Amino acid sequence: MSHRVVIVGGGVCGLTLAYNVARSGLPVTILEKEGVVGGLARGFQYGDFSFDIGPHRFYSPKASIMRFISEVLGEESAEISRASSVHFLGKYHQWPLRMKSVFQLPPTVSLRALIDLINKSREYDPSNPSFENYILGKYGRTLYTLFFKGYTEKFLGIPASGTHANWAKIGVERATIDEKVNTASIGHIVKMMLIPRPREMTFLYPPGGVHKFCERLRARLQEMGVEIRTNVMPTALLSTDGEIKKVVTTEGSLDARIVVWTAPVNELCQLVGVPDPDLHYLSLVLYNTILKVPTRQKVQWCYYGSDDIVFSRISYPEQFHHSMTPRYRGSMCIELTCRRGDERWTDPEREIPRIRRDLVKVGAIGSESEIDAMHIERIDNAYPIYDLGYRDKFKTARRRLEEFRNLHLGGRTGLFWYNNMDHSMNNAFQISKKILGNTVEEGLKEGPAARRVLEEMEREGASGPLAAGGPQV
Ligand SMILES: Cc1cc2nc3c(=O)[nH]c(=O)nc-3n(C[C@H](O)[C@H](O)[C@H](O)COP(=O)(O)OP(=O)(O)OC[C@H]3O[C@@H](n4cnc5c(N)ncnc54)[C@H](O)[C@@H]3O)c2cc1C
Incomplete structure (x- = not known):
């Protein structure tokens, strides 16, 4: 019997x-459809310019990760x-939004936003699971109409009223509205205006690009015989x-003891004869832009909510690390969403042509002639597209x-999961525990000897506990 x-x-x-899994001595094969590993955490290189997706x-909030x-x-x-x-109403604002941003809006708009924040619970319908209802209840109609609706509809290509509230809970709240902002009462709002700005959040970044993580892991795996x-x-x-006993591939077939599927779930359903789940993914077209001059923006990324701007986000590689872009030059990763x-x-x-015009319109470049390639x-x-029924x-x-x-x-x-890299790592640790028994403590301790694992697997036999680890959806 194969133990692969x-x-x-x-x-x-x-x-x-x-x-x-390989640290425990089990034979492992990875099948990857692209020419490189890394998936969404891979990168692109054009001469001396490096880009992420x-x-x-x-x-990660988890120390072990x-x-x-x-x-x-x-x-x-x-x-x-x-x-x-x-960027909205023609101006740049700090993100996550702070109360200060509300007061930088035109006076009538900021007044409306403040009144909304006080009355917002009137807008909320607890029986409605939509993104629209959730944001109305949390931030009020003015901020919803000004930013959340336009950005979400432009990004996802489906109405905010037909998008599940989890899109907001997972996506917007993970990194947007200041966690310290509590708009529950007028007292909180006044207090918030007086409290000092919280400390900046920091993150880790590998010089040369995020793909270094997967490349280093790949090198280690190859040394381990994966x-x-x-x-x-x-x-x-x-x-x-x-x-599943055999995996037939575009290049021959292999016997398997365990199969872990991290590719789109609808493709898996098709392969094993499970009815099409009617789940859909959003794709991206990246316009990795090289400038003849340094960039003007000093942020790592900026969102564009309004629907008269074609792109939804621009990121600036050199603001992640200077190694990404040669000195005295600039680069921008411009994202447009679409369906395959x-x-x-x-x-x-x-x-x-529209991207070039809009870059000038939002002041990201001074003129189109600054673009080199x-x-x-x-x-x-x-x-994943979180529609109401997902x-x-x-x-x-x-x-x-x-x-x-x-x-x-x-x-x-x-797992049809709007997640981050740390969640995917944590999920991998959970699955390893399921495969190896509770022997991979947070993924950091050495796994057991191969024989012990194999014996455990033999004992598990046909009733092996092979349900997937992952989020509660
Ligand atoms: C624009 C953007 C920005 C992001 N920013 C951040 C961030 O700042 N921080 C963060 O932590 N996370 C971020 N993420 C999320 C992060 O990229 C993902 O959570 C993580 O990379 C997912 O890893 P994964 O292995 O679960 O999935 P994937 O990266 O999707 O890996 C799946 C792999 O399966 C392969 N595959 C697909 N179909 C097949 C097939 N039929 N056969 C074989 N192989 C197949 C794919 O090519 C891919 O390599 C961002 C994502 C995007 C899109």
């Missing part, structure tokens, strides 16, 4: 998992203070008695997939 653990997807989750930084990141990056990491902004097959995709998963196969995806060049990259499956659809698919006892779902696309 087959991991589909060589992103942060797949690589972290392979690292934990939008803004990418390492942060931060230790793991530092362990992988070694000396290669810098601690950077976060600086981000948002087989990493790039440009390879599974074409069939053959099962008997409720277990739509007009923007198939013909991204069409947007270039634009490199277009398409990023598939960048975000949780039930995912739960139904997951229940069907759990009928395969040796199959785990993991990572961002596997």
